[in-house]
Amino acid sequence: NIVRREDYLAPAYWIRTVDLTFDLDAAKTIVASKLFIERNLEQMEQPLRLHGEDLNLLRVLVDGQSVSFRHEDGMLVIDAPQQSAFTLEIRNTVAPEKNTQLSGLYASGSGLFTQCEAEGFRRITYFLDRPDVMAVYTVTLRGDKQKYPVLLSNGNLLEQGDLDNGRHFAKWHDPFRKPSYLFALVAADLVAREQRVRSRSGRDHLLQVFVKRGDLEKTEHAMNSLVASMIWDEHRFNLPLDLERFMIVAVDDFNMGAMENKGLNIFNTKYVLASAATATDADFDGIESVVGHEYFHNWTGNRITCQDWFQLSLKEGLTVFRDQEFSMDMAGSASARAVRRIGDVRSLRERQFPEDAGPMSHPVRPDAYQAIDNFYTATVYEKGSEVVRVIHTLVGQQGFAAGMALYFQRHDGFAVTCDDFAQAMADANPYSPLAHNLDVFKRWYSQAGTPRLTARGEYNAANATFTLYLSQHNPALPGQNDKLPQLLPVAVGLLARDGTALPLQLAGEDHAVGTDRVLVMTEAQHTFTFVNVQADCVPSLLRGFSAPVVLDDGLTDADLLVLMAHDTDAFNRWEAGQRLALNRIRAALNSDAPAALDDAFIEAMRAVLNDTRLDPAFKELALLLPSEVYVADQVTGIDPQRLHSVREAMVDQLATALHAEWEAAFAANQVRAGYKPDAVQSGQRALANLALTMLVRHASLTGDTVWPGRAYQRFKDASNMTDRLGALEALVNSHSELAQPALDRFHALFRHEALVLDKFFMLQGRAPEKDGRVFARIKQLMQHPDFTLTNPNRARSLLFALTAGNPAAFHRTDAAGYVFWADMVITLDTLNPQLASRFARALDRWTNLAEPYRSAAREAIARVSAKADLSSDTREIIDRALAG
Ligand code: ARG
Numbered sequence: 001n002i003v004r005r006e007d008y009l010a011p012a013y014w015i016r017t018v019d020l021t022f023d024l025d026a027a028k029t030i031v032a033s034k035l036f037i038e039r040n041l042e043q044m045e046q047p048l049r050l051h052g053e054d055l056n057l058l059r060v061l062v063d064g065q066s067v068s069f070r071h072e073d074g075m076l077v078i079d080a081p082q083q084s085a086f087t088l089e090i091r092n093t094v095a096p097e098k099n100t101q102l103s104g105l106y107a108s109g110s111g112l113f114t115q116c117e118a119e120g121f122r123r124i125t126y127f128l129d130r131p132d133v134m135a136v137y138t139v140t141l142r143g144d145k146q147k148y149p150v151l152l153s154n155g156n157l158l159e160q161g162d163l164d165n166g167r168h169f170a171k172w173h174d175p176f177r178k179p180s181y182l183f184a185l186v187a188a189d190l191v192a193r194e195q196r197v198r199s200r201s202g203r204d205h206l207l208q209v210f211v212k213r214g215d216l217e218k219t220e221h222a223m224n225s226l227v228a229s230m231i232w233d234e235h236r237f238n239l240p241l242d243l244e245r246f247m248i249v250a251v252d253d254f255n256m257g258a259m260e261n262k263g264l265n266i267f268n269t270k271y272v273l274a275s276a277a278t279a280t281d282a283d284f285d286g287i288e289s290v291v292g293h294e295y296f297h298n299w300t301g302n303r304i305t306c307q308d309w310f311q312l313s314l315k316e317g318l319t320v321f322r323d324q325e326f327s328m329d330m331a332g333s334a335s336a337r338a339v340r341r342i343g344d345v346r347s348l349r350e351r352q353f354p355e356d357a358g359p360m361s362h363p364v365r366p367d368a369y370q371a372i373d374n375f376y377t378a379t380v381y382e383k384g385s386e387v388v389r390v391i392h393t394l395v396g397q398q399g400f401a402a403g404m405a406l407y408f409q410r411h412d413g414f415a416v417t418c419d420d421f422a423q424a425m426a427d428a429n430p431y432s433p434l435a436h437n438l439d440v441f442k443r444w445y446s447q448a449g450t451p452r453l454t455a456r457g458e459y460n461a462a463n464a465t466f467t468l469y470l471s472q473h474n475p476a477l478p479g480q481n482d483k484l485p486q487l488l489p490v491a492v493g494l495l496a497r498d499g500t501a502l503p504l505q506l507a508g509e510d511h512a513v514g515t516d517r518v519l520v521m522t523e524a525q526h527t528f529t530f531v532n533v534q535a536d537c538v539p540s541l542l543r544g545f546s547a548p549v550v551l552d553d554g555l556t557d558a559d560l561l562v563l564m565a566h567d568t569d570a571f572n573r574w575e576a577g578q579r580l581a582l583n584r585i586r587a588a589l590n591s592d593a594p595a596a597l598d599d600a601f602i603e604a605m606r607a608v609l610n611d612t613r614l615d616p617a618f619k620e621l622a623l624l625l626p627s628e629v630y631v632a633d634q635v636t637g638i639d640p641q642r643l644h645s646v647r648e649a650m651v652d653q654l655a656t657a658l659h660a661e662w663e664a665a666f667a668a669n670q671v672r673a674g675y676k677p678d679a680v681q682s683g684q685r686a687l688a689n690l691a692l693t694m695l696v697r698h699a700s701l702t703g704d705t706v707w708p709g710r711a712y713q714r715f716k717d718a719s720n721m722t723d724r725l726g727a728l729e730a731l732v733n734s735h736s737e738l739a740q741p742a743l744d745r746f747h748a749l750f751r752h753e754a755l756v757l758d759k760f761f762m763l764q765g766r767a768p769e770k771d772g773r774v775f776a777r778i779k780q781l782m783q784h785p786d787f788t789l790t791n792p793n794r795a796r797s798l799l800f801a802l803t804a805g806n807p808a809a810f811h812r813t814d815a816a817g818y819v820f821w822a823d824m825v826i827t828l829d830t831l832n833p834q835l836a837s838r839f840a841r842a843l844d845r846w847t848n849l850a851e852p853y854r855s856a857a858r859e860a861i862a863r864v865s866a867k868a869d870l871s872s873d874t875r876e877i878i879d880r881a882l883a884g
């Protein structure tokens, strides 16, 4: 059963108000629902069909009278009542403790929590569980006061008090109309960090972060991030907090990062809890961005929501764009902003590009799905954010703010579409290239696949012109053949060979316009001629990654070295180095000779390490070779084992040739000040950790014991998790003899810290493979007393570390990795289909593998597909994979 975008119909009924009463109990919760419903007179008269899943129905009343009903295609069907407006009362029960899917109402530890997006509300009670049905909710929670001292739902607390038998109640009212996916409740034994803040408007708000007892001191960073998000959204977009009370609740068992339920965000503990001793700099960054993301959804997602789930990127792409901008603004310096941008692009290329080239490829606004949960993807989120960034580039920061204002003026309080958003942006900027080419722009919403951009430049000394030939190609995909050109903003600069930035004057213009500008492509081919170009030059194209495309600029090594040394655009400086490295990895893959880096490349890397003007954070990114995951996507017919040995040999070479520089970098980047997870300190820690890894790696090649000893000492003495984990990883990754004692010590120190135990597993799961040892270790760790598949973070820590982070451990010539994968998909699917279907995607790109991997992967996929009773989530992934 496939749902199609073109089949969208407005609902036949509207639900105006919802009155819910919960008698909470982990084994059996009773749900009483009273709905005020009106017929949608624009639709044909028809029975009322309500969604419901895994519910036990007790009774149905219409206007107080019992009525007949039936179950049809998994829906509860009630014949159309005589009246066009009526009250529907439903009573049903659910079993939270049996809900291992973690969708709907479920138990985690001793508490009860909900997750409703996308279609979890139907697992709580019968409802029109679709985002265009928006209602005002009043919720009464009743439960044991000892077990559930805290009872929360959306909106404002109306009253609370004691009941008989040791029970108590709380009654909540949310004044904002909302779709059911934004409903939430929490009943648990929690404590809260509280802060009162006044918004610019002068309104007072109460912010609360709820966690388990004992975790309160780990909530400071989350609270600071929440306050910062609030201030940022007011300043940048004029969007104030619209609630008296804003709550965040952390829960151990959670399928994804977090959820933006109106006024009651529910978070994976991973994105709330942090202390210097237990969380890394990356964890602190993750908290800031996810707290921001969920907070920003309050406007982009909640105040304006999606008409249907095909429009998911309307809220997700836009909100990712907002959280990325927030993190960049928080990072401070231009260099720190660029470091964030590089990180975002790296993850787009490693996760979204392969997705867009494989069997799950779909447009930012998909056209069809079987299980909507499968479309919470890197394409909808990260590519969706890049598409919003394209708008931002085309209309500028002010134009974008004006577009947002118009968007809210038109659509506040409604469920709308991606087209509505683009239209508001265009209408607010009528003279922009966006408005002039709106239809071309919208192809980003309808066409899947990563566009290929080819650029060639030609300098003519006699005329002092530089001609740039740009062409784009949008590769055909199954179901998408004749694809049209897309709207690509191409940010460019021209660098003379000595590094000077040249003024940019296009033919026909009477003067130069700066040294950095945006060319707009709307057709397959364009020619741009720059005049008064006084020197031969190297084009710096797609600066800041101005469009999510694969660029072939035909630059030589010599050209790339100019960019790497001089580009004023930090992103392209980094990119030039990555391109040099990628060219070398490719060449090595196409030859049987042992991989060897040339002196020119090594000297360029040495120059980066020695360059005192560059920030440590940038150096760390520049010195990392492109990952195996990224390279595998850039090459056809990949042999993961060969790739691994090529890349490892090159890293060994960098470790050896730059030994003195690594020593110097390690020494120069010791942070002596008190721990702060800011961009400056974390950049220093990142570079020191990379240097240490290289030094310990070098020692493992020479048999030297000094650096492993130092790493062990640093691991023991570290005053923060970033340093401790960095040192531990240096030992584990080089398979040092000190690795096991360090791991044992690490486990003993942190055995009561769930989030640190996740790191304990993950770091072993993603260690560079050597002779099959890492894979064997992973299988062994599955039996560890602290390992479990029922907690998603823990399951991911080993399983996803293998399949998403460790290609050489996973893709084995004996197929053992695939056999393991197939077994785990089948096991997980009976427990948690959302988690299983995520894990199932590990073999998406099997058709791009060389033999014998390719056939073995196909066989594993076929084995899973042969299981008759797969969930629809996993079925969709597996069958698409099998079709190639
Ligand atoms: N809206 C949430 C967020 O962006 C994620 C919800 C994911 N839901 C799902 N079924 N995968 O933070």
Ligand code: ZN
Binding pocket: 293, 297, 315, 316, 319
């Ligand atoms: Zn989101």
